Amino acid sequence: MTxxxxxxxxxxxxPQLKAYILRIxxxxxxxxxxxxxxxxxxxxxxxxxxGESSVRTWIFTIASNLAKDNLRTKKRxxxxxxxxxxEKALSNPNYxxxxxxxxxTSQQAKFEIKEHINFCLTCISKSLPLEQQICILLKExxxxxxxxxxxxxxxxVAMVKYYLHTARAKMIKIFxxxxxxxxxxxxxxxxSELNGIFNPKQNFEEEKNKIExxxxxxxxxxxxxxxxxxxxxxxxxxxxxxxxxLQLHHLEHNRKVMDNIAxxx
Amino acid sequence: MTNVxxxxxxxxxxxxxxxETVVSIDIQANKSIIWALLTNAEDYSRWNSTIISIEGDVxxxxxxxxxxxxxxxxxxxxxxxxxxxxxxxxxxDAMGKRTYTLKTVGDxxxxxxxxEKIGGPMFPLFAKMIPPFDQSFEKFAKDLMKExxxxxxxx
Numbered sequence: 001m002t003x004x005x006x007x008x009x010x011x012x013x014x015p016q017l018k019a020y021i022l023r024i025x026x027x028x029x030x031x032x033x034x035x036x037x038x039x040x041x042x043x044x045x046x047x048x049x050x051g052e053s054s055v056r057t058w059i060f061t062i063a064s065n066l067a068k069d070n071l072r073t074k075k076r077x078x079x080x081x082x083x084x085x086x087e088k089a090l091s092n093p094n095y096x097x098x099x100x101x102x103x104x105t106s107q108q109a110k111f112e113i114k115e116h117i118n119f120c121l122t123c124i125s126k127s128l129p130l131e132q133q134i135c136i137l138l139k140e141x142x143x144x145x146x147x148x149x150x151x152x153x154x155x156x157v158a159m160v161k162y163y164l165h166t167a168r169a170k171m172i173k174i175f176x177x178x179x180x181x182x183x184x185x186x187x188x189x190x191x192s193e194l195n196g197i198f199n200p201k202q203n204f205e206e207e208k209n210k211i212e213x214x215x216x217x218x219x220x221x222x223x224x225x226x227x228x229x230x231x232x233x234x235x236x237x238x239x240x241x242x243x244x245x246l247q248l249h250h251l252e253h254n255r256k257v258m259d260n261i262a263x264x265x
Numbered sequence: 266m267t268n269v270x271x272x273x274x275x276x277x278x279x280x281x282x283x284x285e286t287v288v289s290i291d292i293q294a295n296k297s298i299i300w301a302l303l304t305n306a307e308d309y310s311r312w313n314s315t316i317i318s319i320e321g322d323v324x325x326x327x328x329x330x331x332x333x334x335x336x337x338x339x340x341x342x343x344x345x346x347x348x349x350x351x352x353x354x355x356x357x358d359a360m361g362k363r364t365y366t367l368k369t370v371g372d373x374x375x376x377x378x379x380x381e382k383i384g385g386p387m388f389p390l391f392a393k394m395i396p397p398f399d400q401s402f403e404k405f406a407k408d409l410m411k412e413x414x415x416x417x418x419x420x
Contacts, residue, residue, distance in 0.1 A: 169311055
């Protein structure tokens with residue numbers, strides 16, 4: 001593979017790669033750094049690339065290893081991350097002025113429920129063990145095959161299947177208990193609250209009905225509801241969506257809050 | 266009791282000072298999947314209808330707290346005594362020990378065996394108070410088979 005071919009392949013993969021690393025680290029800076037380090041590392045090793053996997057798989061392998069190194073000493077988040085961070089946001093006098101400023105200055109600061117669903121899944125997935133989180137993101141969001149994930153993580157196909165299965169089961173359980181979009185007794189109403197603040201003229205029920213998994217909330221097949229949720233996540237580019245600046249601000253806030261909690265422990 | 270049919274039926278043998286229950290079953294799944302299920306404490310209650318909860322890390326020398334459907338009011342404080350990766354796991358207390366063994370017996374086919382031996386000098390005094398394990402063992406083996414095969418067959 002020539003340098004030019006590699007650079008072309010890398011640039012094709014870059015947006016997906018950056019989104020993937022953001023979803024794992026929840027840090028804009030770390031995702032930018034890791035993507036750049038991946039480029040440098042891969043470009044230095046082009047000669048060692050034997051074509052045993054696609055270039056995309058190879059790039060994601062390098063990036064996954066860098067992300068794992070980055071997260072090795074960091075604590076996993078808790079399932080109630082959005083509750084914790086909501087409290088902190090409400091008690092922070094700078095939080096809403098910062099958001100208002102983003103809304104006034106950015107073209108990408110519209111609040112859209114589907115983007116908040118993507119943000120929410122990013123936060124919740126950080127409560128999974130790292131291997132489970134990586135497997136579910138690679139398979140269900142970035143559309144890698146089980147055999148490719150096995151190469152990326154250097155684990156057996158059987159273990160990829162195990163991590164995927166347990167990740168899905170845990171996500172279903174968490175959303176079942178928390179997400180008011182699918183369960184009337186769900187404890188988290190954050191997307192409706194925020195929609196009320198940012199889009200006061202919208203009828204939330206109407207907006208909710210545009211969300212496929214919310215519309216089918218009574219479907220007993222909860223695996224299917226998770227698939228519909230993941231389909232939304234797949235459709236959102238967290239760096240280039242209509243509300244990316246807003247959602248990235250939320251995510252940075254949550255990461256800082258969770259980092260602070262971990263440091264205090 | 267080493268020669269037990271791999272049919273998921275539990276067998277109990279009693280002696281004056283001990284009782285042993287064993288179950289064995291062949292599972293159409295990779296050994297690592299079964300091992301992962303057996304060693305993920307937090308996840309047990311999701312797939313195993315005989316366990317209410319297990320707290321702690323299933324790792325050599327670690328202590329775990331187990332609540333079983335068989336005796337829901339009691340919390341068993343157990344120590345992981347052996348941890349032979351993907352082969353053999355033993356936990357227990359002064360009264361008894363539970364042993365899990367896994368053997369590859371074919372292509373993605375694993376034999377699972379679970380044994381619990383309880384006993385000691387005081388065993389005859391409390392033997393009648395301990396419920397039979399057979400049904401619970403059979404359920405455990407069946408649940409494990411169902412979950413492991415579901416994972417193995419996932420795409």
